[in-house]
Amino acid sequence: MAEPTAGTSLTRAAEGLIAIVLVLLLAFIPLVASTYLIRILTGIFLFVALASAWNLIGGYAGYADFGPTAFLGIGAYTTGILMTQAHMPFPLALAAGGLCAMGAAAGIGAVLLRLRGHYFAIASLGFMLVMEQVAANLEITGGGSGMNLPVARGFTPFYYWMLTLALAAIGTGALVPRLRAGYALGAIRGNQEAAQVVGVRPLPYKVLAYVGSALFFALAGGVYAYWFTFIDPPTVFDPDFGIQAIVMVLFGGAGTVLGPAGGAIVLKSLDILLTNTSGLLHNVFFGGLICVLVLFAPRGLVELLRAGRRHLPDRRRLQRSGAG
Amino acid sequence: MGIGTQIVLQDAVNGLLLGGVYAAVAVGFSLVWGVLNVVNLAHGALVMLGAYATYWFAASGHLDPLATLPVVGYALFLFGYGLQRFVINRVIGTSFLVTFLLTFGLQLLITNLALAWWTADVRSVTTAYSGWALTVGAVVVPAVRLVGAGAAVLMAAALAAIMRWTQFGMAVQATALDREAARLMGIPVARIYARTFALAAATAGMAGGLISLSFPIFPAMGTGYTLVAFVVCVLGGLGSVAGAVVGGFLLGLAQTFASAWVGPNYNNIVAFSALILMLVVRPAGLFGRAGHFRG
Numbered sequence: 001m002a003e004p005t006a007g008t009s010l011t012r013a014a015e016g017l018i019a020i021v022l023v024l025l026l027a028f029i030p031l032v033a034s035t036y037l038i039r040i041l042t043g044i045f046l047f048v049a050l051a052s053a054w055n056l057i058g059g060y061a062g063y064a065d066f067g068p069t070a071f072l073g074i075g076a077y078t079t080g081i082l083m084t085q086a087h088m089p090f091p092l093a094l095a096a097g098g099l100c101a102m103g104a105a106a107g108i109g110a111v112l113l114r115l116r117g118h119y120f121a122i123a124s125l126g127f128m129l130v131m132e133q134v135a136a137n138l139e140i141t142g143g144g145s146g147m148n149l150p151v152a153r154g155f156t157p158f159y160y161w162m163l164t165l166a167l168a169a170i171g172t173g174a175l176v177p178r179l180r181a182g183y184a185l186g187a188i189r190g191n192q193e194a195a196q197v198v199g200v201r202p203l204p205y206k207v208l209a210y211v212g213s214a215l216f217f218a219l220a221g222g223v224y225a226y227w228f229t230f231i232d233p234p235t236v237f238d239p240d241f242g243i244q245a246i247v248m249v250l251f252g253g254a255g256t257v258l259g260p261a262g263g264a265i266v267l268k269s270l271d272i273l274l275t276n277t278s279g280l281l282h283n284v285f286f287g288g289l290i291c292v293l294v295l296f297a298p299r300g301l302v303e304l305l306r307a308g309r310r311h312l313p314d315r316r317r318l319q320r321s322g323a324g
Numbered sequence: 325m326g327i328g329t330q331i332v333l334q335d336a337v338n339g340l341l342l343g344g345v346y347a348a349v350a351v352g353f354s355l356v357w358g359v360l361n362v363v364n365l366a367h368g369a370l371v372m373l374g375a376y377a378t379y380w381f382a383a384s385g386h387l388d389p390l391a392t393l394p395v396v397g398y399a400l401f402l403f404g405y406g407l408q409r410f411v412i413n414r415v416i417g418t419s420f421l422v423t424f425l426l427t428f429g430l431q432l433l434i435t436n437l438a439l440a441w442w443t444a445d446v447r448s449v450t451t452a453y454s455g456w457a458l459t460v461g462a463v464v465v466p467a468v469r470l471v472g473a474g475a476a477v478l479m480a481a482a483l484a485a486i487m488r489w490t491q492f493g494m495a496v497q498a499t500a501l502d503r504e505a506a507r508l509m510g511i512p513v514a515r516i517y518a519r520t521f522a523l524a525a526a527t528a529g530m531a532g533g534l535i536s537l538s539f540p541i542f543p544a545m546g547t548g549y550t551l552v553a554f555v556v557c558v559l560g561g562l563g564s565v566a567g568a569v570v571g572g573f574l575l576g577l578a579q580t581f582a583s584a585w586v587g588p589n590y591n592n593i594v595a596f597s598a599l600i601l602m603l604v605v606r607p608a609g610l611f612g613r614a615g616h617f618r619g
């Protein structure tokens with residue numbers, strides 16, 4: 001974090017101003033843009049929200065959750081069931097979906113987050129597969145044949161829902177490093193044993209990060225369900241949502257505030273341009289991208305750029321000291 | 325013998341036959357994890373490639389899947405060698421997330437290229453003996469499944485023998501125990517890694533060939549088998565052939581009995597519950613020792 005000097009408070013004010021202008025611009029876009037552009041932007045906001053949400057557990061806590069889509073599915077199904085069976089208004093059903101996912105995350109997280117590394121990653125992926133099978137076996141979800149949600153009147157509300165979600169997820173990501181929990185998570189990520197020695201109990205903080213990440217995945221899932229009006233187990237429990245979010249976070253820089261959002265914007269735009277919504281091409285693109293990214297920039301593009309900038313003056317200083 | 329006992333016996337036999345295939349899938353996965361410390365999420369994709377290779381031999385050349393097994397294994401050996409030497413070797417020793425993501429990316433690439441070339445059609449291999457079955461008392465044992473499970477156990481035994489009694493196997497064990505010490509003793513670690521991965525790929529390919537005898541094959545089949553391999557390794561313990569075989573039988577039995585008693589659509593729930601239970605109760609598995617590979 002930046003030290004509180006006179007200079008930074010000025011730049012902080014400028015940053016705040018830029019952010020406000022940007023948000024206002026985004027809020028006005030639907031008034032002038034084509035339906036196609038609005039739809040694409042909505043899709044990008046979805047992934048900004050997912051990537052920023054995954055960053056809470058994967059970036060700040062350093063726990064590679066490979067099954068965050070479990071919560072997207074829980075949110076989608078809770079919203080869908082409450083809207084069709086209980087005739088609840090959408091915002092209430094959405095909130096209930098978020099609460100449901102938080103409860104599930106707290107329960108399963110208290111067990112899974114005791115595991116580490118590969119074990120946590122696979123166990124979280126396994127949890128997602130279990131939820132998919134549960135949804136396919138239950139009657140209230142419509143089983144394997146899926147369920148239809150009421151059709152919304154217009155498309156523009158989804159733009160604002162996703163925009164709000166994306167901003168809220170980024171905001172949460174910005175807030176966390178300033179909180180006590182943020183420091184605790186940083187310590188846990190760095191060295192869990194050392195964190196314990198200085199009195200940080202790891203499990204509650206890890207569960208907190210997991211629950212926060214689950215909340216945004218579930219809300220995104222609820223909006224997604226109402227937006228697409230039809231859900232079935234393979235679509236809302238598609239591991240692809242989570243994997244894309246992970247790659248976007250790595251691409252933009254894990255554990256940074258704006259990195260995940262940047263990664264999501266860049267990769268989703270590229271994805272739309274290059275693969276033109278062909279599922280097959282999309283998967284080949286992401287598979288290839290993951291390999292290239294991991295091999296050549298394992299700490300994300302941001303780190304690569306930062307390293308390049310830092311190298312120059314360092315080398316100069318070295319040469320000078322060598323000459324002197 | 326009552327009808328209840330007969331059903332239980334039949335389920336037990338089915339479970340063991342399924343478990344044999346699971347063991348064949350898991351031995352290579354366990355080998356790579358134990359020696360290279362890489363959880364190879366592309367392992368299932370290699371199984372899929374083996375199944376397709378077997379299918380093409382059978383469909384276009386009318387060759388018997390068992391006869392082509394060594395060819396399929398050798399092809400996958402070469403593929404695995406290249407994959408390790410030129411791709412995976414670059415991330416050995418980095419954080420697990422990096423190797424995890426890389427192998428996931430490879431899985432995504434292989435699966436979707438297969439989907440592009442071979443379409444999503446579900447295929448199956450039919451042999452002259454596909455309809456044959458042994459009947460012991462009231463228990464029916466389909467020939468292809470017996471052959472598949474038998475060949476799987478033989479393959480696991482051969483791998484165990486290689487690990488225990490050949491110079492290569494001992495070098496692999498030494499590398500798994502202590503990479504640096506092995507290097508100091510003159511073991512070419514990079515080559516051992518590549519050969520170990522290649523050997524694991526060969527077993528995955530042959531497992532795919534055995535699977536094609538009695539299960540449907542399609543490009544996306546690999547993901548399920550990767551999860552199976554992981555669960556089997558956790559059950560049996562990481563880094564031993566015996567562990568993978570016993571873990572495979574356990575999972576096969578658990579899934580078969582669960583599908584008989586609860587319903588057919590609960591296999592992932594059963595596998596995941598077994599995984600969590602094992603990780604909580606005995607994280608090292610039944611036979612496991614971390615960072616070690618035994619024959």
